[in-house]
Amino acid sequence: xxxxxxGLWVSAGMMVMVILGMRVAFAAxxxxxxxxxxxxxxxxxxEWDQLGWALxxxxxxxxxxxHSKVSSQTLSLIPTFILIGFLAYYxxxxxxxxxxxxxxxxxxxxxxxxxxxxxxxGFAAVSGASVATAAVFARIAIPEMLKIGYNKQFAxxxxxAGGTLASLIPPSAILVIYAIIVEQDVGKLLLAGFIxxxxxxxxxxxxxxxxxxxxxxxxxxxxxxTWRERFASLPAALPIVAVVxxxxxxxxxxxxxAWGTPTEGGAVGAFIVFCMAVFRGMRLAELKDALLETAKxxxxxxxxxxxxxxxxxxxxxxxxxxxxxDWISSLETSPMLILICILLAYAVLGMFMDAIGMLLxxxxxxxxxxxxxxxxxxxxxxxxAFGMSGPMCAIWFGIxxxxxxxxxxxxxxxxxxxxxxxxxxxxxxxxxxxxxxMPFFVADGVTIAxxxxxxxxxxxxxxxxx
Amino acid sequence: xxxxxAVLEDSSLLSRLDRGLLKxxxxxxxxxxxxxxxxMVLAVWSVGGRKFFSTPLAGYVDWIEAAMPFIAIMGIAxxxxxxxxxxxxIVIGQLKGRALWAAELLSVVLILLLMLALTWGAxxxxxRSFDMTKPLWSRDSSIDIGLPIWPSxxxxxxxxxxxxxxxxxxxxxYGRALVLGLERPVAVPLVQSAAEQAMAEAEHLDGRD
Amino acid sequence: xxxxxxxxxxxxxxxxxxxxxxxxxxxxxTDGEFTINVSYGGLSKNRExxxxxxxxxFEMAQFCAGYHPDKNRAITVLELPFLGVSNLExxxxxxxxxxxxxxxxxxxxxxxxxxxxxxxxxxYNLVGTGDPRTTLEDFDGMRVRATGGLGKAFEAVGxxxxxxxxxxxxxxxxxxVVDTVAFAQHAxxxxxxxxxxxxxxxxxxxxxxxxxxxVNIDAYDALSDEEREALDSSVDEALDHYLANYGELxxxxxxxxxxxxxxxxxxxxxxxAEFKEKAADPAREAWIKEMEAQGIPGQELYDxxxxxxxxxxxxN
Ligand code: NA
Ligand code: NA
Numbered sequence: 006x007x008x009x010x011x012g013l014w015v016s017a018g019m020m021v022m023v024i025l026g027m028r029v030a031f032a033a034x035x036x037x038x039x040x041x042x043x044x045x046x047x048x049x050x051x052e053w054d055q056l057g058w059a060l061x062x063x064x065x066x067x068x069x070x071x072h073s074k075v076s077s078q079t080l081s082l083i084p085t086f087i088l089i090g091f092l093a094y095y096x097x098x099x100x101x102x103x104x105x106x107x108x109x110x111x112x113x114x115x116x117x118x119x120x121x122x123x124x125x126x127g128f129a130a131v132s133g134a135s136v137a138t139a140a141v142f143a144r145i146a147i148p149e150m151l152k153i154g155y156n157k158q159f160a161x162x163x164x165x166a167g168g169t170l171a172s173l174i175p176p177s178a179i180l181v182i183y184a185i186i187v188e189q190d191v192g193k194l195l196l197a198g199f200i201x202x203x204x205x206x207x208x209x210x211x212x213x214x215x216x217x218x219x220x221x222x223x224x225x226x227x228x229x230x231t232w233r234e235r236f237a238s239l240p241a242a243l244p245i246v247a248v249v250x251x252x253x254x255x256x257x258x259x260x261x262x263a264w265g266t267p268t269e270g271g272a273v274g275a276f277i278v279f280c281m282a283v284f285r286g287m288r289l290a291e292l293k294d295a296l297l298e299t300a301k302x303x304x305x306x307x308x309x310x311x312x313x314x315x316x317x318x319x320x321x322x323x324x325x326x327x328x329x330x331d332w333i334s335s336l337e338t339s340p341m342l343i344l345i346c347i348l349l350a351y352a353v354l355g356m357f358m359d360a361i362g363m364l365l366x367x368x369x370x371x372x373x374x375x376x377x378x379x380x381x382x383x384x385x386x387x388x389x390a391f392g393m394s395g396p397m398c399a400i401w402f403g404i405x406x407x408x409x410x411x412x413x414x415x416x417x418x419x420x421x422x423x424x425x426x427x428x429x430x431x432x433x434x435x436x437x438x439x440x441x442x443m444p445f446f447v448a449d450g451v452t453i454a455x456x457x458x459x460x461x462x463x464x465x466x467x468x469x470x471x
Numbered sequence: 472x473x474x475x476x477a478v479l480e481d482s483s484l485l486s487r488l489d490r491g492l493l494k495x496x497x498x499x500x501x502x503x504x505x506x507x508x509x510x511m512v513l514a515v516w517s518v519g520g521r522k523f524f525s526t527p528l529a530g531y532v533d534w535i536e537a538a539m540p541f542i543a544i545m546g547i548a549x550x551x552x553x554x555x556x557x558x559x560x561i562v563i564g565q566l567k568g569r570a571l572w573a574a575e576l577l578s579v580v581l582i583l584l585l586m587l588a589l590t591w592g593a594x595x596x597x598x599r600s601f602d603m604t605k606p607l608w609s610r611d612s613s614i615d616i617g618l619p620i621w622p623s624x625x626x627x628x629x630x631x632x633x634x635x636x637x638x639x640x641x642x643x644x645y646g647r648a649l650v651l652g653l654e655r656p657v658a659v660p661l662v663q664s665a666a667e668q669a670m671a672e673a674e675h676l677d678g679r680d
Numbered sequence: 681x682x683x684x685x686x687x688x689x690x691x692x693x694x695x696x697x698x699x700x701x702x703x704x705x706x707x708x709x710t711d712g713e714f715t716i717n718v719s720y721g722g723l724s725k726n727r728e729x730x731x732x733x734x735x736x737x738f739e740m741a742q743f744c745a746g747y748h749p750d751k752n753r754a755i756t757v758l759e760l761p762f763l764g765v766s767n768l769e770x771x772x773x774x775x776x777x778x779x780x781x782x783x784x785x786x787x788x789x790x791x792x793x794x795x796x797x798x799x800x801x802x803x804y805n806l807v808g809t810g811d812p813r814t815t816l817e818d819f820d821g822m823r824v825r826a827t828g829g830l831g832k833a834f835e836a837v838g839x840x841x842x843x844x845x846x847x848x849x850x851x852x853x854x855x856x857v858v859d860t861v862a863f864a865q866h867a868x869x870x871x872x873x874x875x876x877x878x879x880x881x882x883x884x885x886x887x888x889x890x891x892x893x894x895v896n897i898d899a900y901d902a903l904s905d906e907e908r909e910a911l912d913s914s915v916d917e918a919l920d921h922y923l924a925n926y927g928e929l930x931x932x933x934x935x936x937x938x939x940x941x942x943x944x945x946x947x948x949x950x951x952x953a954e955f956k957e958k959a960a961d962p963a964r965e966a967w968i969k970e971m972e973a974q975g976i977p978g979q980e981l982y983d984x985x986x987x988x989x990x991x992x993x994x995x996n
Contacts, residue, residue, distance in 0.1 A: 068592015296504025321722025
């Protein structure tokens with residue numbers, strides 16, 4: 006049997022295991038291991054006396070992957086970002102942010118909802134995880150909105166949608182994972198998420214203001230804060246600014262002075278939040294708790310990473326990604342139409358799968374195909390199908406895919422953010438949240454369409470970085 | 472996408488073994504968490520040293536790479552105990568009673584086979600980098616400061632060994648549930664609905680903001 | 681038919697041309713009976729290519745000695761600073777002599793590997809930002825991206841070797857984490873460090889890295905006589921192709937410097953001699969002592985390099 010055929014069978018087997026509920030990491034690793042055994046055995050003509058050899062070589066090849074692939078400086082960003090998120094709770098950053106946003110911008114129609122969106126965007130600048138962001142703001146923002154007479158479904162929808170911003174605005178664990186899989190510059194990808202993240206927040210805000218102006222009872226403005234009160238709210242939210250500034254400095258040093266790599270920027274950001282948490286009286290037991298939670302989430306993500314990379318190692322031997330890329334670029338259909346189909350396929354897949362698992366499972370095959378579609382990894386903007394160079398296409402596609410994955414956090418049937426918001430608020434059912442979040446589908450649809458139509462929104466910042 | 476799940480306890484031998492192993496797993500996971508913390512400290516040291524004292528930390532990358540397997544792998548059994556490795560539960564969530572336990576049992580048996588193989592493979596990876604006759608027992612070293620790599624390679628088969636023990640307990644747990652037709656078996660993570668999970672997540676965040 | 685996999689990394693570039701060429705030649709000579717499939721990073725991480733050979737996962741691989749000195753102690757002699765190798769032909773000659781030494785063959789055999797050929801690299805000169813550094817005092821406190829023996833050499837004159845991976849070298853330079861980067865010319869081009877540079881050290885020639893191509897012994901032994909002959913006889917041809925190709929690149933180098941406005945820095949003989957004395961001599965002595973202590977004939981290997989260099993020069 007030829008390697009590509011083996012590749013297809015094994016990939017199909019993996020999807021079956023995943024759908025039937027085997028833990029994603031182990032299903033991928035299992036597929037990779039079985040695939041390696043099969044491919045080595047096929048190389049020896051499937052002779053029975055060669056099966057032992059094939060088993061040994063496959064197991065030793067797969068056994069290298071966990072150590073080999075996790076020993077990476079770039080991947081060390083992931084635990085750091087997760088730690089920042091957990092420490093931020095102890096530092097009380099969420100409440101401080103919401104308070105500041107409220108005092109400064111709640112005077113517009115739909116004021117508290119708009120404040121919530123910008124506060125989640127701000128928190129996104131220290132948190133790498135969407136679900137955690139939604140959970141935190143469900144507890145802080147929804148009660149305040151309900152107190153002044155907001156529609157409760159709408160209030161819940163705002164929080165569920167706002168939570169998705171965490172994965173675009175840096176730091177973002179999911180963007181780091183994308184960068185690793187496709188071997189692109191992490192710094193540029195993180196930078197690229199900034200404007201689309203902020204852009205999404207602005208689109209949400211415009212939508213809210215529009216809704217509040219049409220239906221007066223949805224969300225009245227909140228005024229009456231003096232300038233003194235406004236400025237008084239800033240110091241507590243300051244660490245966020247510090248972290249944002251640090252990350253900007255480390256990713257793209259604006260004044261040409263020596264700072265460091267994005268990896269170091271993440272760690273220094275975490276350290277500042279840690280100091281803040283200690284200052285606010287975090288105890289040792291709480292630190293231990295935060296470290297255990299960080300470990301659990303980190304291990305969960307890394308197990309998928311090395312599990313999938315065993316499968317990817319097998320794909321390397323089977324050369325399936327190459328074959329798929331050749332097939333996609335041989336299609337007569339226009340590249341843009343194929344790209345849109347791929348994005349829609351992600352929207353469907355994302356309804357049923359966890360974002361990180363989904364990206365890790367599909368990117369090894371889909372990414373080379375998209376690059377081939379654009380004209381290859383090294384193509385110049387002039388010769389490309391999408392009007393951008395290979396590296397820029399990698400960044401653009403990454404942001405599109407992550408935005409897609411985030412979109413799926415608020416779509417039925419298992420949009421996790423909605424479940425989390427409903428879980429935090431006993432007075433809200435999941436159906437309530439899904440109903441409230443519906444307008445934001447429109448906003449996200451508009452955002453994604455604009456990002457596809459105007460790639461400059463994504464690429465402007467990273468192109469400045471050289 | 473199951474995140475965490477509940478594990479029930481009682482006074483049976485299985486449950487006592489479960490809690491005993493949990494202690495070891497917790498220590499491993501804590502090592503992982505502390506390593507993340509050290510990573511942060513190391514970066515601050517490196518940046519500070521370079522920026523303010525013109526004395527960059529030698530071999531910064533080598534140290535990080537050596538620390539990553541501790542961070543990324545040591546907690547693998549703890550996460551399995553807590554049901555923390557993600558999966559799609561859209562199909563398995565529909566199953567009840569013996570059908571559910573049979574499906575879970577099949578899944579953990581497959582994982583145990585996989586992890587036994589990978590424990591061997593990871594051990595072989597360690598073994599190739601280890602040579603008692605060489606200085607520092609090293610037959611593989613890092614790129615900048617020549618750190619021996621075998622200690623961080625050894626972490627992997629160790630952590631994999633612990634998850635193999637955990638999987639044996641889970642096979643026992645699910646097998647017992649299947650044979651006896653139990654409703655709520657001990658020592659195994661129980662499937663939670665998305666709503667239950669969200670509730671657990673929310674409780675976890677209580678008092679943190 | 682025999683189907684081999686060759687594990688290299690990165691993208692196809694001057695550094696991998698001999699592997700591509702040997703695959704082409706072997707297939708031609710055996711009428712497609714013996715094929716070598718070159719994989720760029722799909723089969724292994726570059727630092728684990730020797731592991732893959734040892735396991736038997738693939739039959740041919742390229743690696744660099746400095747990536748993991750403890751895996752290949754004997755050939756690190758070729759990465760000692762200021763060996764005096766001045767062109768790629770000499771690099772080929774000294775590598776070949778060292779690869780044929782029994783101590784090297786024995787160490788490689790522990791990995792089930794047999795040396796096939798080297799990937800000759802020119803001297804790793806620096807590109808830097810800011811004012812050109814022209815004296816040894818200027819090197820004091822310089823943050824330089826240089827690995828292995830080269831890093832140690834710069835350390836000996838007060839510079840600070842700062843580790844970043846080759847793919848992060850550009851970013852590190854841009855963000856000021858390092859102010860100089862040591863690479864061969866093709867790497868300065870492919871990693872973009874030349875685009876950030878203000879100057880280039882044209883004649884410092886502090887040393888280079890050594891990156892052999894090896895084959896798995898079992899697979900090599902399992903070849904038919906005809907296939908083995910096809911492989912062995914293609915080595916020189918593949919290397920010639922490599923040298924010609926790299927020569928083209930070096931010819932263009934000066935015009936690239938001019939185009940990017942990069943200043944060529946020439947060091948005086950005195951400065952180079954002083955650098956050598958401070959960096960090369962102690963490094964060599966330490967290396968020989970360390971190798972001898974482990975039962976590797978360090979002195980003999982070093983002498984072999986020097987003799988081969990002399991012979992090579994005499995013959996030209
Ligand atoms: Na974020
Ligand atoms: Na609820």
